[in-house]
Amino acid sequence: MANSNASKSAVYSAHIAFIDLEAQQARIRPRIDAAIKRVLDHGQYIMGPEITAFESDLRAFCGARHAITCANGTEALQMVLMAQGVGPGDAVICPAFTFTATPEAIAVLGATTIFADVRADTFNLDPACLKDALDAATKLGLKPRGIMAVDLFGLPADYDAIVAFANDHDLFVIADAAQGFGAETKGRKVGTLGTATCTSFFPAKPLGCYGDGGAIFTEDDALAETLRSIRVHGKGTDKYDNVRIGLNARLDTLQAAILIEKLAIFADEIAARQVVAQRYAEALAGAVAVPHIPNDHVSVYAQYTIRLPAGQRDSIAKALTAQGIPTAIYYPKALNHQTAYRSYPLAAGGVPVAERLPGEVLSLPMHPYLVASDQNRVIDALLTAVRMT
Numbered sequence: 001m002a003n004s005n006a007s008k009s010a011v012y013s014a015h016i017a018f019i020d021l022e023a024q025q026a027r028i029r030p031r032i033d034a035a036i037k038r039v040l041d042h043g044q045y046i047m048g049p050e051i052t053a054f055e056s057d058l059r060a061f062c063g064a065r066h067a068i069t070c071a072n073g074t075e076a077l078q079m080v081l082m083a084q085g086v087g088p089g090d091a092v093i094c095p096a097f098t099f100t101a102t103p104e105a106i107a108v109l110g111a112t113t114i115f116a117d118v119r120a121d122t123f124n125l126d127p128a129c130l131k132d133a134l135d136a137a138t139k140l141g142l143k144p145r146g147i148m149a150v151d152l153f154g155l156p157a158d159y160d161a162i163v164a165f166a167n168d169h170d171l172f173v174i175a176d177a178a179q180g181f182g183a184e185t186k187g188r189k190v191g192t193l194g195t196a197t198c199t200s201f202f203p204a205k206p207l208g209c210y211g212d213g214g215a216i217f218t219e220d221d222a223l224a225e226t227l228r229s230i231r232v233h234g235k236g237t238d239k240y241d242n243v244r245i246g247l248n249a250r251l252d253t254l255q256a257a258i259l260i261e262k263l264a265i266f267a268d269e270i271a272a273r274q275v276v277a278q279r280y281a282e283a284l285a286g287a288v289a290v291p292h293i294p295n296d297h298v299s300v301y302a303q304y305t306i307r308l309p310a311g312q313r314d315s316i317a318k319a320l321t322a323q324g325i326p327t328a329i330y331y332p333k334a335l336n337h338q339t340a341y342r343s344y345p346l347a348a349g350g351v352p353v354a355e356r357l358p359g360e361v362l363s364l365p366m367h368p369y370l371v372a373s374d375q376n377r378v379i380d381a382l383l384t385a386v387r388m389t
């Protein structure tokens with residue numbers, strides 16, 4: 001009796017993590033401990049030597065000319081908008097299907113977000129909707145300033161088309177790569193694809209720290225200088241010389257020390273994510289809509305998000321929960337349906353895809369340490385639930 005209970009719990013209690021930060025920590029714990037100890041020993045908690053070292057590692061990793069670390073991904077977006085002088089009367093186009101931080105960075109500066117639709121197959125901003133978004137802004141008497149594209153679930157947005165449109169209409173392009181750092185388009189890494197690229201080191205992002213953190217990448221020397229000033233209270237020669245309105249938006253030295261160790265294994269983790277994604281794609285294609293990765297693109301799979309028929313998604317998710325398999329819904333609402341953003345304008349033609357996706361999406365366990373035996377449990381449970389629904 002005791003024995004059979006024990007074996008039963010061995011079968012059913014094996015925990016499958018949605019994102020496994022413990023496995024990652026176990027791999028590098030001694031190096032993290034040593035890195036933290038070095039900071040405690042030198043005591044330069046603000047803008048210490050690890051900040052400079054990490055920024056240099058980031059540049060080397062993604063090939064960007066400048067890497068400016070900051071407090072979090074939301075402030076990274078806000079800092080770039082501040083550097084562009086965005087404010088009331090300005091319009092910035094962004095997708096209606098993304099995390100709230102994207103439009104929040106625009107709205108908090110008093111500018112207007114214009115929500116544009118996304119593509120169902122990539123979940124990313126649909127370049128075909130940009131003209132409609134631009135027209136909506138002009139009709140309202142707003143000055144269109146830029147586009148904030150999002151690398152949703154780790155896949156770079158269609159920057160070729162977005163940057164071409166932006167150049168034709170004198171707009172800047174901010175890449176919200178909070179989920180996309182480490183990804184690639186045509187051999188170019190995220191970090192070099194827009195006017196500025198912003199990322200987040202929130203713990204659950206593909207490259208995460210043990211708290212909040214973020215970074216901005218750009219090729220533009222003048223923009224980089226302005227961002228470094230905004231990061232520290234609009235400093236001129238120092239923080240007691242204030243040449244513009246800025247923020248306190250520095251990354252902690254401790255987080256930089258941790259991130260140096262995590263970045264050292266990031267390429268290896270991205271490769272492991274490809275293996276996991278490939279296993280999902282091979283097992284699930286045909287039964288559910290798996291993510292579409294366009295040619296010459298590499299996703300870092302911040303989420304592995306499938307689409308299910310709207311009427312069946314919730315019961316399938318419930319069946320997986322009953323089997324001990326965690327899932328998540330990113331995102332449950334289009335942003336134009338969120339209370340805070342209801343009054344913001346939509347591109348002419350609306351955002352029908354962004355409004356449909358919240359009923360269809362389901363994100364599955366995805367991380368570099370997902371072993372085949374656990375993943376097979378996810379796959380089997382999902383295929384069974386799809387067949388029975």
Ligand SMILES: *Cc1c(COP(=O)(O)O)cnc(C)c1O
Pocket residue numbers: 072073074075098099101102150176178179199200201202212213214
């Ligand atoms: C996480 C996220 C952000 C914000 O990053 P924080 O570091 O949490 O402020 C912005 N945009 C997108 C798309 C995100 O997923």
